[in-house]
Amino acid sequence: MSYRKLVLLLAFLLIVPIAIFLVYAFAQGWFFPALWPERWDSELFLRQLRDPQVRRGFEQSLVVATGVSGLALLLGYPAARVLELQQFRGRGLIYGLFFLPTVVPSVATGIGLNIVFLRLDLAGTLFGVMLVHLIPVLPYVVLTLGSSLAHYDRNYEHQAAVLGASPWLVFWRVSLPLLLPSLVVAGVLAFLISWSQYVLSLLIGGGKIITLPMLLFSAASGGNYSLIASLSLIFIAPLLLLLGLVARYLGSPATGATPRP
Amino acid sequence: MQATARKRIWNLGLLIGLLSLIIASCGSNTATPTSAPSSTSLDLSNWTSIEQAANGQTVNWYMWGGSDSINRFVDEFYGKALKERYNITLNRVPVADTVDVVNQLLSEKEAGKTSGAVDLIWINGENFASLKQAKLLRGDWGQSLPNSQYVNWNNPAVNLDFGEPVESLESPWSSAQFQLIYDSAKLQASDLPRSYAALKEYACANPGKVSYIAPGPGAFQGTRFVKQALFEISGGAEQWLGAFNQQLWDQWSPKLWEYFNDLEGCLWREGSTYPKTENELHSLFANGEVDFSITQAIAGAGSLIKENLVPASARAFVFDDNMIGDFNYVAIPSTAPNPAAALVLANLILDPQLQAAQILPENGFGLGYGIDPTKVSDPALAAKLASAAQQLGDPATPASDLAKSLRSDIAAEYQSLIEQGWDANVLRK
Numbered sequence A: 001m002s003y004r005k006l007v008l009l010l011a012f013l014l015i016v017p018i019a020i021f022l023v024y025a026f027a028q029g030w031f032f033p034a035l036w037p038e039r040w041d042s043e044l045f046l047r048q049l050r051d052p053q054v055r056r057g058f059e060q061s062l063v064v065a066t067g068v069s070g071l072a073l074l075l076g077y078p079a080a081r082v083l084e085l086q087q088f089r090g091r092g093l094i095y096g097l098f099f100l101p102t103v104v105p106s107v108a109t110g111i112g113l114n115i116v117f118l119r120l121d122l123a124g125t126l127f128g129v130m131l132v133h134l135i136p137v138l139p140y141v142v143l144t145l146g147s148s149l150a151h152y153d154r155n156y157e158h159q160a161a162v163l164g165a166s167p168w169l170v171f172w173r174v175s176l177p178l179l180l181p182s183l184v185v186a187g188v189l190a191f192l193i194s195w196s197q198y199v200l201s202l203l204i205g206g207g208k209i210i211t212l213p214m215l216l217f218s219a220a221s222g223g224n225y226s227l228i229a230s231l232s233l234i235f236i237a238p239l240l241l242l243l244g245l246v247a248r249y250l251g252s253p254a255t256g257a258t259p260r261p
Numbered sequence B: 001m002q003a004t005a006r007k008r009i010w011n012l013g014l015l016i017g018l019l020s021l022i023i024a025s026c027g028s029n030t031a032t033p034t035s036a037p038s039s040t041s042l043d044l045s046n047w048t049s050i051e052q053a054a055n056g057q058t059v060n061w062y063m064w065g066g067s068d069s070i071n072r073f074v075d076e077f078y079g080k081a082l083k084e085r086y087n088i089t090l091n092r093v094p095v096a097d098t099v100d101v102v103n104q105l106l107s108e109k110e111a112g113k114t115s116g117a118v119d120l121i122w123i124n125g126e127n128f129a130s131l132k133q134a135k136l137l138r139g140d141w142g143q144s145l146p147n148s149q150y151v152n153w154n155n156p157a158v159n160l161d162f163g164e165p166v167e168s169l170e171s172p173w174s175s176a177q178f179q180l181i182y183d184s185a186k187l188q189a190s191d192l193p194r195s196y197a198a199l200k201e202y203a204c205a206n207p208g209k210v211s212y213i214a215p216g217p218g219a220f221q222g223t224r225f226v227k228q229a230l231f232e233i234s235g236g237a238e239q240w241l242g243a244f245n246q247q248l249w250d251q252w253s254p255k256l257w258e259y260f261n262d263l264e265g266c267l268w269r270e271g272s273t274y275p276k277t278e279n280e281l282h283s284l285f286a287n288g289e290v291d292f293s294i295t296q297a298i299a300g301a302g303s304l305i306k307e308n309l310v311p312a313s314a315r316a317f318v319f320d321d322n323m324i325g326d327f328n329y330v331a332i333p334s335t336a337p338n339p340a341a342a343l344v345l346a347n348l349i350l351d352p353q354l355q356a357a358q359i360l361p362e363n364g365f366g367l368g369y370g371i372d373p374t375k376v377s378d379p380a381l382a383a384k385l386a387s388a389a390q391q392l393g394d395p396a397t398p399a400s401d402l403a404k405s406l407r408s409d410i411a412a413e414y415q416s417l418i419e420q421g422w423d424a425n426v427l428r429k
Helices: A003-026 A043-050 A052-085 A091-103 A106-119 A126-149 A155-162 A167-195 A199-205 A212-220 A225-245 B002-029 B047-054 B068-086 B099-110 B125-133 B146-150 B196-205 B220-233 B246-264 B278-286 B302-306 B339-349 B352-359 B379-390 B399-405 B412-427
Strands: B058-064 B089-095 B120-123 B170-177 B179-183 B293-295 B314-317 B323-331 B406-408
Touching: A003 A043, A003 A225, A043 A052, A043 A225, A052 A091, A052 A126, A052 A167, A052 A212, A052 A225, A091 A126, A106 A126, A106 A199, A106 B099, A126 A167, A126 A199, A155 A167, A167 A225, A199 A212, A199 B099, A212 A225, A212 B089, B047 B339, B058 B068, B058 B339, B068 B089, B068 B339, B068 B352, B099 B125, B120 B125, B120 B339, B125 B323, B146 B339, B146 B352, B170 B339, B196 B220, B196 B246, B220 B246, B220 B323, B220 B412, B246 B412, B278 B293, B323 B339, B323 B399, B339 B352, B352 B379, B399 B406
Parallel strands: B058 B089, B058 B120, B323 B406
Antiparallel strands: B120 B323, B170 B323, B179 B293, B179 B314
16 A cells, blocks of 8 residues: 555544534434434534533633643753753653653542642642643653754854854744744644643642533533534634644654754 | 753752752641631521622532533523522533542542532432541531421431431432333333333343343442342332341342343343443434333433434333332532532522422423422412423323332442342353
């Protein structure tokens, strides 16, 4: 099979679930062996769009995911820089520590951290939820930025510094443009991971913070396919939009191949 | 340059280490209670003072959120009334499983919080027992609400929650009774099995067209299905009432497993797998794989039809005997941040007008009365309750059938014996 066919097959596999959501969100009373739903109805979907709970969930998800994405870059960029561009004792160990959260199940960290966060009065706050999302998010941000920095030529920065640029100017005019694609990809990745967090949001949010996945999970526990599909569409729409916006960064330069001189 | 950079990193590491130490020690210091307990100051004998205290509060009601129609009923009927009558804002917090709320409350206790996030919980059964055991529920109010006069607290189905004494820790919301659902487009009412014995005959005459929900924690419907068979096989439910009786169990349980093992070969997929939730069974039923589903709603199939979960021709029915009925409740955690508003809401739930609204399938809730309609003396309200009961329509089981077959639940010890016994003697055999 040629690569082209393989890519088409993959695309098909990725599109089918979305098509199924579309059908189920609007088909009402569709039972086997009927070939066609009893009727098509957008009422349930539109009601979810108007529902204050869903709107609040959407807003809070948006705030949290955006915040996490910013925080993750703020913390992840310096970390990745030090880990990739400096040689020091214990570097491998620290790199490993960064990846520990990907191995430990989030229920375990979540339950323990909930008690700590409750004591610190961070539980039930947007900031608390953002902080806890950083645990699963940071490893991927550091990995993405790190692999890009592995090919990064610091001589450009030295050159600018020699010519008299301040460290801030060096970052703004040299590092940032060179690393932009991987920063964008890392930021989007952070957003995606935060957007789909359930267990950690549930535990740390304690019901005061309601995110879309929490609404989605509680709907899923009821087994009403139309409701689940409607909420799923609302859940994936911003992600598709976001991916569309950054599509040009997602190609080959994504994980690091900034052009070398 | 390399050397200074390295030094800087070590300094940074040291700084971070110190910072985290400071944060950690702050954490353990604040473990002592920080906010004053607000729960003790409410005077339930002076209801007006409670309503005044609740004015302007937000009540955080944590409840299972899997049904769009129940969610809407709560927002439209309680949310609006709370705002208009008492200036209370309802914050309905949907959870996928009530055990999440139990865990939240246990974490809050662990962290030494006296003011938490949860004001009211929709609860019954094992979650109630856990919270009662952990002493996490407010206990001075259930039988003191003004509308509590409409509740029949002498009914063991009300004052025992899965065999656990309710005391004043909960207040009822609604009632439920075990029923089956069939499709009137496919089956005649006269052909329906009306006992467990007849169900086995039906299943073996129509192999693969019957299934039931696997008993187990979180699937009380399945446990109840097996428990009712125990009533029939042992010759009646009366002997099972009262305290747990090991001898009686040892006498009849082998016969019970015999029945279910005989039935197994005739079941959907020959009993190699069972639906785990009511909704899985509804889905099998709606798609014509099995002939019967299970519901607990007084509106029968009515609310399910409205939600498009089952075909419009679905109807509810009961066996001639041994159909277990019970109540579900709301409870207030002792750490509720807005206990006054929670009390007002718990009282509002028992308002006869809203009770009449909750049983009607078109309003989306569809469970039965939490109150006893005969205790409502106001003629207009009593008429409203009676007329609502007459408007349930075809998808509901006739009230006389329900009453004739109604049995109350039995001691909690049988619950786990049935769940473990079924797992060992039926599922794994």
